[in-house]
Amino acid sequence: MEVADLLTPGAIRVCNAVKSKKRLFQDLAEIAAAAHDIDEAIAVDALQERESLGPTGVGHGVALPHARIDGIDSVRGVFVRLDRPLDYGSVDRAPVDLVFALFAPVDAGVEHLKALALISRTLRDPAVCAKLRANEEPDALFGILTETTDTKAA
Template sequence: MELSSLLVPNAVRVVGQFTSKKRLFQELGEIAAQAYGMQSALVVDGLQERETLGPTGVGHGIALPHARLEDLTRIAGIFIRLERPLDYDSVDRQPVDLVFGLLAPKDSGVDHLKALALVSRTMRDQGVVSKLRANTDPAKLHAILTEARAPQAA
C-alpha cells in the first residue's frame, strides 16, 4: 500500500486557521465531498464519533483523525496543513498544525489498519514533517507525502 493510492492531489489543502476541532472536521468533510464524492455530513459524524473514543492528536503537532464509514468503496486520505496551530487535545497537549484524515469502508478490516499504520509511520518521519511544515503549496505537499518512503514496520 502506498500513500499515492490513498491521497489525491485535490485532497491536500493549506488553511489559515480553525476555531475548533469541530470546524476542522467540517472542512475534512467538505474536502472529502469535493475530492471523493463522499457525503460531507457522514464524514463529519464519523470523525466526531471516533474522536469520542479518544483524541486522535498523536503528538508533535500531528493529528490523524480517522473513521470507518458506510457506503465507501475505497480508503481515502485528506491532508491539511494549518498556518496557525489548533488546540486539539493531543496526547502531548501541543497544538496541531498537520492533519492527515483517513476514511475507510466500514468493512475494510485489516486494510484500514494497514493504511493507518502507513500514515502514522510517514507522519513520524522527521524529514517528511520538516518538509511539510516548510511548504505551503498543496501540490508540493502532495508530492512530499506521496513520494515519502515510510520505514517499514519491524
C-alpha cells in the same frame, strides 16, 4: 499500500484560521466530499463519533483523525496543513498543524489498519514533517507525502 493509493492532489489543502476541532472536521469532510465523493454530513458525524472515543492527536503536532463510512469502497485520505496550530487535545498536549484524515469502508478491516500504520510511520519522520511545514503549495505537499513510500515498518 502507498500514500498515493490513499490521497489525490485535490485532497490536500492549507487551511487558514481554523479555530476549533469541530471546524477542522467540517473542513476535512468538505475536502473529502469534493475529492472522494464522500457525503459531507456523514463524514463530519463519523469523525466526531470516532474522536469521542479518544483523541486522534498522536503528538509532535500531528493528528490522524479517522472514521469508517458506509458507502465507500476503499480507504481514502485527506491532508490539511494548518497555518496556525490548533489545540487538539493530543496525547502530548502539543497543538496540531499537520492533519491526515482517513475514511475507510465500514468493512475495511485490515486495510484501515494498514493505512493508519502507513500514515503514522510517514508522519513520525521529523524530516517529512519539517518539509510539510515549510511548504504551502498543495502540489508540493502531495509530492512530499507520496515520495516517502519506502518508510520502515513499525
